[in-house]
Amino acid sequence: MIALGLEGSANKLGIGLISHPAQGKPPIILANLRHTYHAPPGSGFLPKETAKHHRSWIVRLVKQTLQQTGITPSQISCICYTKGPGMGAPLQSVAVAARTIALLWGLEDKLIGVNHCVGHIEMGRAITRASNPVVLYVSGGNTQVIAYSHYRYRIFGEALDIAIGNCLDRFARALNIPNDPAPGYNIEQLAKGGKELVDLPYAVKGMDCSFSGILAWVEGLADRLASDENDSRADRLKTEEGKVVTPADLCFSLQETVFAMLVEITERAMAHVGAEQVLIVGGVGCNERLQQMMGLMARERGGSVYATDERFCIDNGIMIAQAGLLAYGTGVRGTVEDSETTQRFRTDEVYIGWRERDG
Amino acid sequence: MAQSTTHTLPPPFNSSSTTPKPPLITQGAEALLYKTTYLTPSTPIALKHRPKKSYRHPTLDTRLTKARILAEARVLVKCKREGVVVPAVLGADWEEGWLACEWIEGKTIRAALDGYLKRDVGEEADLRGEGVRGLMGRIGVVLAKLHGIGVVHGDLTTSNLMVRQLEREGDGLESLSLGENREKGLEGEVVIIDFGLATQSVQDEDRAVDLYVLERAFGSTHPQAEGLFEEVLRVYGESYKGAKVVLRRLEDVRLRGRKKSMIG
Amino acid sequence: MSAGSELKLPHLEAYPVHVSLFQDVTNAEFLKRQLLEGNAEYEYAFLDATTIISVNHVLAAVFRAINDSIHNRLKSRNVHSEIVFSLSPNNNIAESFRRFGVSDTTNTLLAIKVLNAPNSAVTRLDPASHLGSCVEGNRIEFSDENLKHSADLPRIRKIYKLNSSDNSKSKGKSAKSESTTNGVHNEAHELKEMEAVILGIMALKGS
CATH class of the missing domain: 3.30.200.20 (Phosphorylase Kinase; domain 1)
Structure with a gap:
């Protein structure tokens, strides 16, 4: 079976083509194309412009996919698209394309709506072969700690206010860090040059965490950062030891703090369910420091961390195709009539019929 | 539960001394x-x-x-x-x-209830028994006292509440019947332990969530004892001014559950 | 615990502790002067037992002092002065000596020596015999029973800001079986509760 997946819930437009050759065999990635909409530095991407971007790229990417792989529409079993969660206009623009393609190719009753997060999880599992890990899903719009149980991906912990990716994006904006290729990526590179640890608010509450406090703090102090370590202006931000704080230092401090929070809530979930494996998915999962920290925690517990590279941790179409095809394989179908999108779509609302009840 | 690969005690507990290694x-x-x-x-x-x-x-x-x-x-x-x-x-x-x-010598409420509720096939535990209702009441009193002084536990489960038997003269347990033994297991002072997630708060919301967490814990570890928790709440509600407001807030918390909405 | 024997605190067995309790002491002034003058033969913690409530009260201070000494965290001159300091709820060293240390009018005296204390001069004196000769008073057993007699509870409550009414008032509310409401048990219980709060206050000191 072959599935086409279309993803556009945020600023990345992804088209993927995946094949499930036979029962028990690993999936084959036939194509994984993506184009990202970047807002100018100092601003974030807005729904209208993002949807416009998706509309102008989608036909190109789908055509390219077919050309690259040599697969024809008649070979495709189903059309999978992101039902939600995400931004309204971008989700809708991709859904319209999905419906159109389904109608054009005679697949109008094989139009599978996929939960974006489930897509990330299923792709992560497929690529890393982690069998039943605790999943940390971290992206611009989501921060959740998930564990599978009885046909559902259950949410054990989450960010109570804003997602980690959102926090990083807004932090980048406050410091005028460029958005290309991604604000989080640029923060990570800058952080490598930082070494002073600033005392930032640490907000873990039970199994959950929150980022608005730390964001408000750094936004408030962004214009007091030192230009370099020799900046001698009296009003510059300093650490307790009296060292000036540069943008690199603040990036470093932010990462060390927010990632520690994520590792902590992940560890709590692992202790609660007795798991040893951790899988990190979502755009923020590309961050190597986060992977490193998670790995240290996992190893101390006798376990290991799994992560995918930027092809899969950043939003992509192949993950939608993967999750959609898994659902299709259990008999799930969908028509154009009920192919609406939704901005709010909790991970635990999806029935995971393709997994065993106990793992 | 996953085991840690190594754990070393902090000084001075890690020295090889005549005190046996702490388990x-x-x-x-x-x-x-x-x-x-x-x-x-x-x-x-x-x-x-x-x-x-x-x-x-x-x-x-x-x-x-x-x-x-x-x-x-x-x-x-x-x-x-x-x-x-x-x-x-x-x-x-x-x-x-x-x-x-x-060190609190005694058993957790979880174990105490397990001991009381486990019966042979065909026999039902009396949920209206004075002993078990009394224990629920004592839990209510202790929680009310805790909230009353402005502390919220943060992790209330039936494993974080203990019953500590007070010193008693008289019968050894061997001379008691099975029924009397079961009742005895419910007696004692309720002690709250493990304040690792506790905060100092007087917010109704925090107090309600505290109770909600315990309610869920009761429901998942002792599903056959559903009605018992009501007694905890009833006594709690009568124990301090403002407790009734917390109970009303608890109703809201129940409705919300974990259904926070996600924005993509 | 026999009078003047060495104690080994669990986990601190490398630092045996000598504790002696004396009543009807007549030369407190002399002993205090030896301390002030830094007489090397008098490296002890000399406590006025009226501000001591129990054995654990003392031992908690000793544990903290030795532990801080091992970690190079002493706030006072040496481990013995640190024992006196550790009894205090606040960080005022002079005040802790005034409140807990031996005074000219001390009648019941607690003498403590930590053996093998880090950074301490090696002593050739056997504390038991040395104290026996230099303290003019009667040695009695270092026990809760004896300490209870000399304890000035109102003063201790004042120092640690304990409200006696709070403790007993609240006890009435929580359900307890009859055996603790009879007179004798109640007093022992109250002392235990006081001790518990005091040890907690001491643990938090300096935070």
Whole structure:
């Protein structure tokens, strides 16, 4: 079976083509194309412009996919698209394309709506072969700690206010860090040059965490950062030891703090369910420091961390195709009539019929 | 539960001494709990150790460990001062990350209820029995007292509530019938333990969530004892001014559950 | 615990502790002067037992002092002065000596020596015999029973800011079985509760 997946819930437009050759065999990635909409530095991407971007790229990417792989529409079993969660206009623009393609190719009753997060999880599992890990899903719009149980991906912990990716994006904006290729990526590179640890608010509450406090703090102090370590202006931000704080230092401090929070809530979930494996998915999962920290925690517990590279941790179409095809394989179908999108779509609302009840 | 690969006790508990090596009692995500003696060979304690986390920047790690040990110790001392029955704090070292608390001899409410509720096929535990309802009432009183002094536990489960038998003269347990034995297991003073997630709050919301967490714990570990928790809430509601408001708030918390909406 | 014997605190067995309790002491002034003058033969913690409530009260201070000494965290001159300091709820060293240390009018005296204390001069004196010769008073057993007699409870409550009414008032509310409401048990219980709060306050000191 072959599935086409279309993803556009945020600023990345992804088209993927995946094949499930036979029962028990690993999936084959036939194509994984993506184009990202970047807002100018100092601003974030807005729904209208993002949807416009998706509309102008989608036909190109789908055509390219077919050309690259040599697969024809008649070979495709189903059309999978992101039902939600995400931004309204971008989700809708991709859904319209999905419906159109389904109608054009005679697949109008094989139009599978996929939960974006489930897509990330299923792709992560497929690529890393982690069998039943605790999943940390971290992206611009989501921060959740998930564990599978009885046909559902259950949410054990989450960010109570804003997602980690959102926090990083807004932090980048406050410091005028460029958005290309991604604000989080640029923060990570800058952080490598930082070494002073600033005392930032640490907000873990039970199994959950929150980022608005730390964001408000750094936004408030962004214009007091030192230009370099020799900046001698009296009003510059300093650490307790009296060292000036540069943008690199603040990036470093932010990462060390927010990632520690994520590792902590992940560890709590692992202790609660007795798991040893951790899988990190979502755009923020590309961050190597986060992977490193998670790995240290996992190893101390006798376990290991799994992560995918930027092809899969950043939003992509192949993950939608993967999750959609898994659902299709259990008999799930969908028509154009009920192919609406939704901005709010909790991970635990999806029935995971393709997994065993106990793992 | 996943085991840690190595755990070393903090000094001075790690020295090879004549005191036997403290056995590990439980291991959570945050802390390790050992049983040992402190000050005198006949004073047992629960030693709570928050080990260093290698994934955290050392400065952040020290800061967090210190803050958490102190927060827990302060809450415990506050409770003790105000007469809420909790383990006493005997000593602490927030740089090394340990807290020495009074060892509570007794069993958890979870175990006590298990003992009471487990019956042979065909026999039903009497949920209206005075013994078990009395125990629920005592839990309600203790929680009311806790909230009344402005403390919220943060992790109320049937494993974090204990019954400690008071000294009694008289019969050895062997001379009691099975029924009397079951009743006896419910007697004693209710002690609240494990304040690692406790906060000082007077917010109705926080108090309601505290009760909700316990309600869920009751429901999942003792599903056949559903009606019992109502007795906890009833007594709680009558125990301090403002308790009824918290109970109303609890209704809202139940409706919300974990259904927070996600924005993509 | 026999009078003047060595104690080994669990986990601190490498630092045996000598504790002696004396009543009807007549030369407190002399002993205090030896301390002030830094007489090397008098490296002890000399406590006025009226501000001591129990054995654990003392031992908790000793534990903290030795532990801080091992970690190079002493706030006062040496481990013995640190024992006195550790009894205090606040960080005022002079005040802790005034409140807990031997005074000219001390009648019941607690003498403590930590053996093998880090950074301490090696002593050739056997504490038991030395104290026996230099303290003019009667040695009695270092026990809760004896300490209870000399304890000035109102003063201790004042120092640690304990409200006696709070403790007993709240006890009435929580359900307890009859055996603790009879007179004798109640007093022992109250002392235990006081001790618990005091040890907690001491543990938090300096935070």
